[in-house]
Amino acid sequence: MSNSDLIDLRSDTVTRPSAGMRRAMYEADVGDDVFGDDPTVNRLQAVLAERLGYEAGLFMPSGTQSNLVALMTHCQRGDEYIVGQDAHTYRYEAGGAAVLGSIQPQPLDNAADGTIPLERIAAAIKPDDPHFARTRLLALENTIGGKVLPLDYCAQATALAHARGLGTHLDGARYFNAAVALGGDERRVAAGFDSVSICLSKGLGAPAGTVLLGAKEFIAAARRPRKMLGGAMRQAGILAAAGLYALEHNVARLAEDHANAQRLADGLRAIDALKVEGPYTNMLFVTVPADCAGLGAFLRGRGILTLARSPTLRLVTHLDVDAGGIDRAIAAFGAFFAGWARHG
Numbered sequence: 001m002s003n004s005d006l007i008d009l010r011s012d013t014v015t016r017p018s019a020g021m022r023r024a025m026y027e028a029d030v031g032d033d034v035f036g037d038d039p040t041v042n043r044l045q046a047v048l049a050e051r052l053g054y055e056a057g058l059f060m061p062s063g064t065q066s067n068l069v070a071l072m073t074h075c076q077r078g079d080e081y082i083v084g085q086d087a088h089t090y091r092y093e094a095g096g097a098a099v100l101g102s103i104q105p106q107p108l109d110n111a112a113d114g115t116i117p118l119e120r121i122a123a124a125i126k127p128d129d130p131h132f133a134r135t136r137l138l139a140l141e142n143t144i145g146g147k148v149l150p151l152d153y154c155a156q157a158t159a160l161a162h163a164r165g166l167g168t169h170l171d172g173a174r175y176f177n178a179a180v181a182l183g184g185d186e187r188r189v190a191a192g193f194d195s196v197s198i199c200l201s202k203g204l205g206a207p208a209g210t211v212l213l214g215a216k217e218f219i220a221a222a223r224r225p226r227k228m229l230g231g232a233m234r235q236a237g238i239l240a241a242a243g244l245y246a247l248e249h250n251v252a253r254l255a256e257d258h259a260n261a262q263r264l265a266d267g268l269r270a271i272d273a274l275k276v277e278g279p280y281t282n283m284l285f286v287t288v289p290a291d292c293a294g295l296g297a298f299l300r301g302r303g304i305l306t307l308a309r310s311p312t313l314r315l316v317t318h319l320d321v322d323a324g325g326i327d328r329a330i331a332a333f334g335a336f337f338a339g340w341a342r343h344g
């Protein structure tokens with residue numbers, strides 16, 4: 001079975017560049033981006049900054065690096081940032097802020113809706129006292145676990161941070177999923193954030209690349225940690241061209257991924273043995289019975305790939321899975337669970 005026959009629901013990072021995207025990459029005008037000479041990188045940075053209302057942008061290979069560059073630009077050695085326990089920058093980036101940035105994380109529990117309660121944020125901001133690290137930054141994530149943060153919450157949280165002298169960063173790896181889910185006003189999701197990191201390689205379908213957005217001075221300063229972390233590339237316009245193509249062609253269509261996630265959730269809810277949570281934008285979470293170890297292999301045999309994080313499967317829709325693929329996935333789950341009892 002070739003890759004393109006698979007229904008790969010492990011993540012929205014698995015998408016492969018389309019023929020049109022590859023053509024844009026092939027034809028990209030390039031230069032040395034360390035000298036600031038790559039016209040396609042420069043265009044991508046300018047286009048996205050303008051689109052979301054920032055002064056400048058900086059292109060990097062990955063979202064992990066873009067977040068770390070942002071943290072290292074907002075914070076100095078010995079500073080602290082406030083972050084959710086479930087946030088990617090805290091949990092899934094190998095502790096880079098602490099290891100490479102000498103930045104102390106102050107993790108706080110996320111509420112069920114993905115927010116960090118305002119009173120917990122306020123209480124975690126340290127006074128100016130030599131006992132404490134200097135609290136410098138609040139970092140939020142939108143979407144988080146597929147959930148869209150309420151915009152009035154973001155407004156309140158960023159206002160609180162700014163009133164207490166903190167900067168604000170948004171991990172917007174799936175920024176446009178949030179924007180599309182909220183009806184398409186793209187700038188509103190970034191409102192209140194001094195910097196935002198946008199992945200082009202998730203649902204937008206580019207093979208690699210993330211853009212960090214912020215004020216001119218912030219982005220100028222961010223060039224040093226980008227260089228330090230090895231993220232300053234040369235003829236990176238090949239990749240930036242894919243990002244520009246994605247921004248032009250693959251944003252509005254995220255609504256299809258959300259509809260497919262709903263279709264998948266509805267189909268799986270009809271299977272008694274499964275407990276389905278969501279969908280949240282393009283993700284849903286499925287709790288399977290304890291004694292079905294063969295499920296992953298069974299699905300794989302039918303061309304369906306899932307990522308088990310026992311006891312929950314996370315299923316993610318994206319531009320390489322259409323409604324027909326969703327129906328195939330539902331049918332495969334149905335075949336495995338035919339005759340199973342209702343979920344307890």
Ligand SMILES: *Cc1c(COP(=O)(O)O)cnc(C)c1O
Nearest residue numbers: 062063064065088141171173199
């Ligand atoms: C994927 C992801 C990142 C990191 O992006 P990579 O390009 O995989 O390094 C950061 N934040 C969130 C929320 C993500 O989902």
